[in-house]
Amino acid sequence: MNDRLPPLEDMTAEQRAAAARIASGPRGALFGPFVPLLRSPELMTRLQLVGEFLRFGSALDDDLVELVILFVARHWDQDFEYGFHHPLALKAGLPPEVVEAVAHARRPAGDRFATVWDLLDELHRTRQVGDAAYGKALDLLGEERVIEVVGTAGYYTTLAMTMNVARTPPPADAPRLPPRERS
Template identity: 70%
Template sequence: MTDRLPPLPPDLLPPLADAALSDAQRAAVARIAAGPRGGLVGPFVPLLRSPELMTRLQLVGEYLRFDSVLDDDLVELVILYVARAWDQDFEFGYHHPLALRAGLPPAVVEAVARGVRPTAGRPEVGLVYDLVDELHTTRQVSDPVYTAAVAALGEVRVVEAVATAGYYTTLAMTMNAARTPPPDGAPRLPAREVA
């Protein structure tokens, strides 16, 4: 995305050696590996230090990412928004290709990466962006934004969009604290666009 990104700081909570895992950690790894994720990646590496917390969190995320009633492209839009809001390179790099596969137009992905409201894509893209952006920036949702989102998506999808933002915010904060590096070869977030 840009050639002038700062170097990555050292990972504070890197993967644990198999021999160092407790029985509870082994059970947590086995459980996540048996699910749709197929293994321990990204935020679950630092979260494994608390295996019960990791398991409970990843089950919430499993629902939101793989079984939510919110359309896949809108789930990925929320995730990319949170990655940008928290300057979280792993979340962005991991979900960038997933967002494109889910049908988010490249122009939407690039706008969100720069911290700009997307103008491309179907109308629901702008509505979901406005919902999570207003919630992140003002800590509230105005009546017009809420009304437009519910009219287009329904209450259940609005609740799941908000819950997805909250869940991925938890993961972003965890990875920022741990300095989790992005996946090898994945794109990093560009500098924010200044208005």
């Protein structure tokens, strides 16, 4: 499949300013979801600021941020996000067996990881979260971090949907999601 929204060759002044802003921040370059999003420079700028906070300023532990991102990548079958974040997840301390479980859409071992998985899984399957999953997540994370789990999932869902529509190619030589297992 070809990239429907590849890098722009000619940019408007607004697009150039938005691209320069993202390149001057912690990401250091315009890539991945920001390439198609640049078609709407104001939306891209506002979204990337949310993402910048969630990735680089969140109260949520880095390994849990990466768990959420990998969960969303699997949910949306999004190879760019998975391939880009796979090494970041390992570097953040997410155990390889947890990364592998998420890649196969399986509940990971470990109370912290399973609790976040349960919250996200229930939310994505039922569009709600019951008292048991919410209470366990609240006990583990507290209100601020529960909200940041949900906000991170929502942000990365937006990126995944955008890249799926755009057919954004994954990074070269990056890991890919395994095919979904039939149940």
